[in-house]
Every structure is written in structure tokens, then in C-alpha cells.
Amino acid sequence: MALAGQLDGPNGTFAMPTAGYSGFLAVPRAGVQTEEQLEQVLKALNELNSTDAQNLMNHGIEGDNYTLEDGGVVFDPAKQDFTDQVTGAWAQLGMNVAGYNAHPIKQETEFDAALYQRRLDLQAEDLPNAVFNPAAGLVSPTYTTSGAQLDTIIADARIQYIAGQIDEAGLQAAIDTWRSSGGDDVIEEMNDLL
Incomplete structure (x- = not known):
């Protein structure tokens, strides 16, 4: 299987991006009853978008769950089950509002590295022709x-x-x-x- 980017069609060249989110967070009024509480929740959610928080939620603790090699994350295999459980739960809070800024995972083989780079190249190539859905936030x-x-x-x-x-x-x-x-x-x- 190969990765393919935008396709040329009878009406031009377009790339179809994802909606940009895979869900959303709702802050229930029952749990947040005052303006001060809302400010605290919003501040915490804002902090979860920082690079440090993204690394923690997606990879765990550097030096414990993972190390960095050539700028890429290498997980400790002895702790992989625990890391998967913890980061799988915490990563759900990641909104990546400013993009995914956590360390990339180091690819295991040259083939994997080339495929990963191909994906990044296609995303960059497709961006100028991306047609975003203006109705993504609307409800029918x-x-x-x-x-x-x-x-x-x-x-x-x-x-x-x-x-x-x-x-x-x-x-x-x-x-x-x-x-x-x-x-x-x-x-x-x-x-x-x-």
C-alpha cells in the first residue's frame, strides 16, 4: 500500500483535510458553576496545549517512560504496557489547538522513516489545495x-x-x-x- 496525496479530478485539484478534530470537550455547568471555576478550567485546558504537556500526555515522563534519540521518542520496552495505558488515557485530553507539538516517535526502520517523511511531504504539498468544510461546526x-x-x-x-x-x-x-x-x-x- 502506498500513500497518495491530492488527486486531480475533472473539477480541479483538491485535497480533503480532516475536520481538524476528533471530538471535543464540553464543560458542564453542573461541574463548573462560577466564572472563577470556569477560568480555572479554561486555564488548565490552555496549559494542556503546551509542548511540555503534550509530551507528558502522549509519551509519559522523559527518562522514565521514554528517551530521546536523534530528536525522536524511544519508549522503554519494560514499561510499554504501563506507558500505553497511562498515555492512552491522558492523550484524550490533548486538543492540539496549536498543532501537535510533542516529540515525534523515532521510526524503527529506514522504511518506516521514509514512509513517515512521505506523509509529512504529502501534507505540505496538499495544504495549498485543501478545501475545508465551513459547516464542520454546525448541527443539522x-x-x-x-x-x-x-x-x-x-x-x-x-x-x-x-x-x-x-x-x-x-x-x-x-x-x-x-x-x-x-x-x-x-x-x-x-x-x-x-
Whole structure:
């Protein structure tokens, strides 16, 4: 398998980035009842975006869980299970608002290093043509109630199309099903919110 960046299509060259987040943190009013408490929570969340905090949450303690070799993290194999459990839990608080600034993990082989560098090169190459979703932060009432079913229609059709189980007509039929099952309502609601 190879990494591929942006693709040239009939309408131009575009790169589709991720939404930029894989979740979000909510601060419940029941847990934070005063302005002072909110300031404390926001200050803590801000500090979690620092490079030191990112390294701690993603790798553990330098000299204990890992060492740095040539600028890359090398984990202590004797503590790997513990490191995975702890960092797996803490890394969930990482928001990387200013980007991922923790030390990179040292690649084990030259092949892995070349593949990692290829990924970084493709990201840099794709950035000028990235088309970001302006509706990523918006919520459609129809998608809230029917999103899982709508997503399944498209996900299944995508896999079937790639696997050769359906042709372009089958793919278009799935898109038509998505639209008639609430997709058109999602489109209209999202356009109204923009």
C-alpha cells in the first residue's frame, strides 16, 4: 500500500483535510458553576496545549517512560504496557489547538522513516489545495436524529464501489437513497445555517 496525496479530478485539484478534530470537550455547568471555576478550567485546558504537556500526555515522563534519540521518542520496552495505558488515557485530553507539538516517535526502520517523511511531504504539498468544510461546526436537526443511518448508506456504498461490487450506477443509486432518506433535508438545513 502506498500513500497518495491530492488527486486531480475533472473539477480541479483538491485535497480533503480532516475536520481538524476528533471530538471535543464540553464543560458542564453542573461541574463548573462560577466564572472563577470556569477560568480555572479554561486555564488548565490552555496549559494542556503546551509542548511540555503534550509530551507528558502522549509519551509519559522523559527518562522514565521514554528517551530521546536523534530528536525522536524511544519508549522503554519494560514499561510499554504501563506507558500505553497511562498515555492512552491522558492523550484524550490533548486538543492540539496549536498543532501537535510533542516529540515525534523515532521510526524503527529506514522504511518506516521514509514512509513517515512521505506523509509529512504529502501534507505540505496538499495544504495549498485543501478545501475545508465551513459547516464542520454546525448541527443539522435531521443529521442529529438520522446521521448514523445516513452515514451507513454512504460508507457501505463507498466500500462496495471500491471493491467492485457495484458500478457507478449503483453508487449513484446509493446517493439517491441517501438524499431521499434525509440527506436532502441535511443539505437544506446546513445551507440555512451557513
